[in-house]
Amino acid sequence: MGKWLVLVVMLLLVVVSLTLSMEAAGVTYDGRSLLIENQRKILFSGSIHYPRSTPQMWPALIEKAKEGGLNVIQTYVFWSLHEPQPGQYDFSGRYDLVKFIKEIQAQGLYVCLRIGPYIESEWTYGGFPFWLHDVPGIVYRTNNEPFKLYMQKFTAKIVSMMKSEGLYASQGGPIILSQIENEYQNIQKSFGEEGSQYVDWAAKMAVGLQTGVPWVMCKQTDAPDPVINTCNGMKCGETFTGPNSPDKPALWTENWTSFYQVYGGEPYIRSAEDIAFHVTLFIARKNGSYVNYYMYHGGTNFGRTSSAYVITSYYDQAPLDEYGLLRQPKWGHLKELHSAIKSCSATLLQGMQRNFSLGPFQEGYVFEEEGGGECAAFLVNDDNVNVFTVQFRNRSYQLPPKSISILPDCQNVTFNTATVNTKNNRRVINPVQAFSSADEWEQFLDEIPNFDETLLISNSLLEHMNLTKDKTDYLWYTIRFEHDLPCTESVLHVQSAAHVVHAFADGTYIGGAHGSHDVKSFTLQVPVTLNEGTTNISILSVMVGLPDSGAFLERRFAGLTTVEIQCREESYDLTNSTWGYQVGLVGEQLDIYQEANSSSTQWSQLGNITNQRLIWYKSVFDSPDGNDPLTLNLETMGKGEAWVNGESIGRYWISFHDSKDQPSQTLYHVPRSFLKDSGNVLVLFEEEGGNPLDISLNTVSTTNSEDNLSK
Incomplete structure (x- = not known):
């Protein structure tokens, strides 16, 4: 019996040891950084969105990110892709989230999983599946029971999937951080007290899922404990008000390497020097220990996934361009920065921080371990024009305009944010x-429907998105205009809250117009020839992506708002006349773009x-x-x-x-x-x-x- 007792005790010790080991493998945090396996870390992260590339591209993208000095890959979770209909899930092909995370793990990097499930991200409808719109009584992103029900269900679905695959760091997996909600403080005031209650609920719901890793809320200064509030923007070393508790670390979840581009807009070029300056300032001034580049690889908005007016190419000016090619000098300069910071990361995470003035626009930051141990310094020149020479520890240092020099040993400069050693490349x-x-082309002419050919009839102008359900960009408004009075110099006047209109009279094109990202409605005024008796007016309303942000997204109106025939003699308001509707194009109904149907x-x-x-x-x-x-x-x-x-x-x-x-x-x-x-x-x-x-x-x-x- 004694031997059996010894064996039982040994087995219990093994179980306890394994349990402690799993707990140690989890992620916690203190006021300086995340703690991974009880070790403080300075982490450089990059956003790569799995559906904006292909599974065949993932390994090379992750490899280049790792070679560029990243420790973490950050991605949103795209609800609209994964649950296109209630309870019907799709995680195949470009939507294979588990495969993407396992590829990151295989290359030895961590994951920050931004579940949301509201993501914005210049993604149509902010990542929400459009069927949410038709849930009775729903109001998005507030203390609304129908919304909270579906939000919690999807969040729990993703967490359960990650747990079942052993992907949280608490299970030995790569996920070290998760996000609930996204930049909610931008709209919180619109909901009053209900908004504050929603923030508390979302935090408790997420923490209650027991992932074993911390949760964050970006741009949410009142993120409830233990959720960490984080910064988004281009200059978080200047703008971040800091963690809302001394026990939380300073994390930067979106450092915009460029900016999204819209049709009619030009690309935003952010220099490698500017990015490096603000990353370094965040670490020096704010004790920053996690910086994520949004985007590190932007990729492609395949299909109809981009939000209103956003172009198909996404963040092409990122360190990895749309095709996954290095964009130099951005990629190489940031790689050098990461190496310089990592060379003194232990000092930055353990040393005492102090700062001091070096001039009218110059300052220094020193991190030094107690007892005269290791020392690291940052010398900042915030003058945009002038070179400035500073004295630091009996040495002279020349600082280029708008730059920070990194001294990992408080003596030697190993990196300056404005000194770029990487050569430019071009496409x-x-x-x-x-x-x-x-001879290599064939054509198929789509049909222009008349009122008599439409099945859906209404005595008013119906809202575009509610009819199309985001299954198509296109909605036909048709009317049979009859008159027996004189109508000379006739003009069709259309006011639209969609993005584009094309107008036809008796099947003949008469004109079109469009809005822009910054103008939410527009007008078409075009001459129209009217027949004696009846003229068929057909107006094609077009959306170029659904809106992705703002309060009360479920109430947005798109489509035609007023239609008039204006004659010299009098005008005819057709807004509340009898209209016929056709959702989509004939070619879409035939799936003409599918090879088998084509x-x-x-x-x-x-x-x-x-x-x-x-x-x-x-x-x-x-x-x-x-x-x-x-x-x-x-x-x-x-x-x-x-x-x-x-x-x-x-x-x-x-x-x-x-x-x-x-x-x-x-x-x-x-x-x-x-x-x-x-x-x-x-x-x-x-x-x-x-x-x-x-x-x-x-x-x-x-x-x-x-x-x-x-x-």
């Missing part, structure tokens, strides 16, 4: 396939392409040799969407020019994994009369040379 775009032969559609040979509107084009091509990324140059098209082998590579809107009279985007990423060796089917839907005969398929590469460069 090279090489055409590999032209689509210039009319072959059974009655395509015809390419005809006169001049000013052809609402027309589908199809061509077939072989996959180019090599491994360089591929892109379609669509600069001669107008507006529409493109598919390759049934996969949407996104919306295009070449005709919407910026202030320099240039398209906001002409190149559209075609992932290699979308292609077969031969017989690839390209389908374009064109709204505005673009010319497919001058588009091309191109390879994308980079070079340090200044010769023969493309934008």
Whole structure:
């Protein structure tokens, strides 16, 4: 019996040891940093969103992030992708969150999982599935029982999935941090006390899921304990008011490496020097210990996933561009910064911080261990124009304008944020396939419905999103206008809260108009020829992504708001007349862009392409040799969407020019994994009369040379 007792005791000791080991493997925090396996860490993180690239791209993206000095990959969780209908889940292909996280783990990096489930992210409807809109009595993101029910259900679903795969750090997995909600303080006042109650509820709900790792709320200064409040922005070393408890660390969840771009807008170029300056300032001034680059790789808004007016390319100016290629000097300069910080990270995490003035716009920060131990220093010149020489510990240091020098030993400068050693590179775009032969194209002309052909009838102008349910960008408004009185100099006047309108009279195009990201409604005024008796007016309302932010998102109105026929003699207000509606296009109903359906559609040979509107084009091509990324140059098209082998590579809107009279985007990423060796089917839907005969398929590469460069 004695031997058995000894064995039982030994087994109990093993169980206790394993339990303690698992607890030690979890993540906690103190006022200086996250504690991973009871060790303080300075962490550099980068946002890479799994659905904005492909599984085939993930390993290389993560590898380049790791080589660039990152410890963590941060991603949102995209509710609208994963639960397209209530209780119906999709985690396949580009949506395979578990596979993405396991690839990160395989390469030895951590994960910050921003569940949300509201994410904004320039993603259509802020990441919410549109079916939420139809839940009775729902009000998003407040102390509303229907919303909280579905929010908790999805959050718990994701947490349960991560636990079942052993992916939390408390289980030995890579997830060290999770986020609940997203920049809620931006809208909290709109909900009054109900908003504050919602914040408390969301925090308690998340913590109650017992992940074994901390939760954060970004831009939420009142984040309830133990949830950590974090900073978002470009200058958190200046703007962050700090953790709301001395026991919480200073974390920066979004350091914007660029900014999202909209149709009609120009790219925002943020320099490597500016990013490095503000990262270093956050660490020096705010005791920052976690910095995430948003985005480190932006990727592509495939399909119809971008929010209102946002272009298909996402954060292309990030350290890894849309195609996953290094954008220099941004990537290399930040790599050097990370190395310099890591070389003195132990001192930064343990030493006593003090700061002092070195001049009118100059200051120093020193981290020194007690008893005269290790020492690290940051010398800051906040003057944008002048070089400044400072004296520090009996030595002289020359600081370039707007720069910070890092002295890991308080003596020698190993890095200055304004001194860039990495050479610039540029993109090279090489055409590999032209689509210039009319014989290679077929066409399918979509139909313009009349009132008599529509099945849905209403005595008012109905709201666009509520009818389309985000299944399509397109909604037809049709009316049969009858009059027997004189109507000369007739004009169709349309006020719209959608994004684009195209107007037709008896099937003939008469005009169109569009809004912009900063103008929420617009007007179309166009002459219209009226028949004696009856004229069929058909107006195509178009959305280019749904709104992604703001309070009361569920109440937003899109579509036509007023319609009038204005004559010299009198005007006819048609707003509350009898309207017929058709959701979507005929080509969409036929799934014409799917390869199987495309072959059974009655395509015809390419005809006169001049000013052809609402027309589908199809061509077939072989996959180019090599491994360089591929892109379609669509600069001669107008507006529409493109598919390759049934996969949407996104919306295009070449005709919407910026202030320099240039398209906001002409190149559209075609992932290699979308292609077969031969017989690839390209389908374009064109709204505005673009010319497919001058588009091309191109390879994308980079070079340090200044010769023969493309934008």
